[in-house]
Amino acid sequence: MEKIKNDIVQYSKILFERGLVSGKAGNISTKFTKDNKEYVAITPTLKSLGNLKPEDISIVDLDANPINENKPSSEVHMHCDIYKARDDIKSIVHTHSPFATGFAHSDKKIKRYEGFGSIKIPYIDEIEYIKPGTKELAEAAGKTFGENKKRDVIILKHHGIIATGINLFEAESLAEFIEDSAKTQFICEMLNSI
Ligand SMILES: [Zn+2]
Secondary structure, three states, X not given: OHHHHHHHHHHHHHHHHOOOOOOOOOEEEEEEEEOOEEEEEEOEOOOOHXXXXXXXXXXXXXXXXXXXXXXXXXXXXXXXXXXXXXXXXXXXXXXOOHHHHHHHHOOOOOEOOOOOOOOOOOEOOEEOOOOOOOHHHHHHHHHHHHOOOOXXXXXXXXXXXXXXEOOHHHHHHHHHHHHHHHHHHHHHHHHHHO
């Protein structure tokens, strides 16, 4: 349990320092098993990911019921619904990283560049805008990941991104890759328009 909390703190800090999350935005989680029951360790609500401590981390069960006293992120249902839809997903990173979110607010899609995994799709999949923090958004995110076992990231229109992985390293790396892809595409389109 301590290692899991330390990992959440470490990857939260990486996201903050690399500019993928700012202020009190963004949330990350990882699923773990204890005494044959599954739980989720998730960042707390209303705290910056830049300076969390292990004792700040919230623990919930897969139905988002609290196990400790720390109030979880407002997107806790989104994390739980994705874990329930896909057993292979062990960690989730949700950010409003600037370039990817810029695309999310525009009518342009982010291209799926080569360089991460072996997924061959032209564009990152998207779901239409649903109010953040709602069970409707949680259900839509769970359904979207559940209907395609290869889907590892989605864009939430007018909101941000959700990246997933077999551990926090993979989910965080994918969130960085998507942000860099959006940045590269933006630069490319700017240059082509000169
Ligand atoms: Zn969000």
